[in-house]
Each structure stands twice: as C-alpha cells, then as structure tokens.
Amino acid sequence: MVMVRSIIRPEKVDAVLAALMDAGFPAVTKVTVVGRGKQRGIKIGEITYDEIPKEMLITVVPDRDKDLLVKTVMKVARTGEKGSFGDGKIFVSPVLEVYTVSSGVKETPETEAKAVAV
C-alpha cells in the first residue's frame, strides 16, 4: 500500500474530490495547510506572502492504483493548458500496515479492492 499526499489549490478541491470519486477512490482525508514552494512565496510589490493557503488530500491505495490516482489528481488540479506555479505537489510514501477500526481487520490490497467494488 502507498500513501499519496497531494497538496493542491483550495479552489480545486471540489473538482479533484469529484474526479477521485469517479475514478473509484472514494476514501480521502483533507487537511488545510499553509506553505510556500520553490518560488519562495508570492511577491506583490514590497510584500512577500510565504504562507500560501493550500489543501492536502491524503489517500491510501494499493500500489497498483497509484499511477491512476496520481494521473487523476494531476489532470484536474492543473491550472491552464501547461499548468502554472502554485498548482501543488504530490508525494508518494510507503505504508506498512492498514487497519480498519470498525471491523478490526488488517487490510491488504485484496480486501481494499473488494471494498471498492461494493
């Protein structure tokens, strides 16, 4: 299993969530964050804004679904044809174990696939 953390523009959240639902990734956790990127924030006149509001979407999926998930987020979260600075970043990290509290079962890629089909 892998954890995909996408940091995206707040105004793109609704579109990305809808796209993820359509692509078969209903389970998402959203956290409001602030941050800056390689451009060192936004400079308007004398003032530099280096705490730009973003939303972080956290999704845990089986390894084989990772590419589809990343592609979906990438396509929808991009602004304009070629994209622009501030569209965000996607980080993928390994997850060793996944548990569901309500049933107490340890999830495997197989059980996850079954649940999505429901």
Add this chain to the structure above:
Amino acid sequence: MKEVLAVVRMNKINETKKALSAAGIGSMNARECLGRGKGLVDFKMLAGAEKGYEEAIAQLGQSHRLVPKRMISIVMQDGLVDRAVEAIMQANRTGKAGDGKIFVLPVTEAYRVRTGEEGDSVLDVL
C-alpha cells in the same frame, strides 16, 4: 521507528488519549481534518440528526459530504506499534462504518530539536 497515523471520530479523542497513556504511549500529535471513506455510511440517517449531533450538523453544509475527523500522528519504536494499534482500536471501535483507519508508515530518522540528539532515544521509552 514507525509512524502511526490514525483517523478517528471527533468525540473519541479523549478516550483514545486515555487508552494510549494507559498503553505507555505519552506523546502524540493531533489535528482536525475532514474526510470521507468508502461511502458505506447512509447519510439519510443523519438527516434527522439535526437535533444536536455536532458531527451531523457540521457535515450537512459540506459538499461531497466530508465528515469532520481527528488525525492522530505518533512516531514510536517498532516494538510499540502493535500495542498502540490495539489501544486505538479498542478505544474507537463502535462497529459502525466511520470508526476510522490506522496507517503504519516507516520513519527513517528522528531528531530532538532541544538537544540535537538522534535515533530511538528521542522517542517514548519501550
């Protein structure tokens, strides 16, 4: 060392804290978040929950039906992971969809800012 990342119900956070302390895990980091699961929750049941259930009220105005949750993050030694998972499960299980998920992630390094020391000694003692 490993990071245990648990997403649980808002109203279970105090019980979870107590359970973790009882299991010998003192340090934790929690924050509010919104989320949705596999969609197994019947939201029609919550339509009548305007009588004062905070969780229900909060999500009624939400597009995409994101439910308020608490996210707990704890970095611990490998040996403590099973105990922590068990404690969180015990404290949070109601048996209904929406109880939450627990993820275990690998952590390669940990530092204590105050002293600059590195490794297992910066974490809870086993």
